[in-house]
Amino acid sequence: MKLKQFKKNKNIAMLFLLALTLSCCNNDDDNNSGSSLPPATQTGANTVGCLVNGEVFLPHAEGINPPVNCFYQFVDGEWYFSMSFADLRGQTNERVTVQSGKVELQEGETYVLSKNFNDDGDFTGGGGTYSLSASNRYFTTMHESGELIITRLDLSNSIISGTFWFNAVNGNGEVVKIREGRFDWDY
Numbered sequence: 001m002k003l004k005q006f007k008k009n010k011n012i013a014m015l016f017l018l019a020l021t022l023s024c025c026n027n028d029d030d031n032n033s034g035s036s037l038p039p040a041t042q043t044g045a046n047t048v049g050c051l052v053n054g055e056v057f058l059p060h061a062e063g064i065n066p067p068v069n070c071f072y073q074f075v076d077g078e079w080y081f082s083m084s085f086a087d088l089r090g091q092t093n094e095r096v097t098v099q100s101g102k103v104e105l106q107e108g109e110t111y112v113l114s115k116n117f118n119d120d121g122d123f124t125g126g127g128g129t130y131s132l133s134a135s136n137r138y139f140t141t142m143h144e145s146g147e148l149i150i151t152r153l154d155l156s157n158s159i160i161s162g163t164f165w166f167n168a169v170n171g172n173g174e175v176v177k178i179r180e181g182r183f184d185w186d187y
Helices: 002-023
Strands: 047-052 055-057 068-075 078-087 094-101 110-115 125-133 136-139 146-154 159-169 175-186
Touching: 047 078, 047 094, 068 175, 078 159, 078 175, 094 110, 094 175, 110 125, 125 159, 125 175, 136 159
Parallel strands: none
Antiparallel strands: 047 055, 047 175, 068 078, 078 094, 094 125, 110 146, 125 136, 146 159, 159 175
């Protein structure tokens, strides 16, 4: 009888250890952990991120609003692109946006981000924006600019991938540095 009880207890202990081990596994697929940028892929993996003044910035959802909005579309004879992603948790609405207007993007090309689409009325070219709130926004300008590089543009599969960086300035002359930006989106 003691041998049967020992085997039963041994099996229970082994199951407990196995369950404990499996519950401690790290989910490597969680690319929104906040500790690192997603890899720079070109497969339509629906990833995006950048560094904001050296800190990792990734999209995070809260509520019903999506944290990422990406499109590349043909409207009234012109091409428009926008990649916007936000951290919507709590009271913040921190957002990074890279966009172009009236520009047909080409794979392998570099585009200057020097426009301020907020106030100049000329929507031709590319620009970047960083927002902490509706009243605290930073924009690219001719003096604080950056670059967008399209690494994949697959219109038939609606995939757009690229990298970006830019400096942007607010109304007080404060500059934010956006670096190592990358996106791979199935739009």
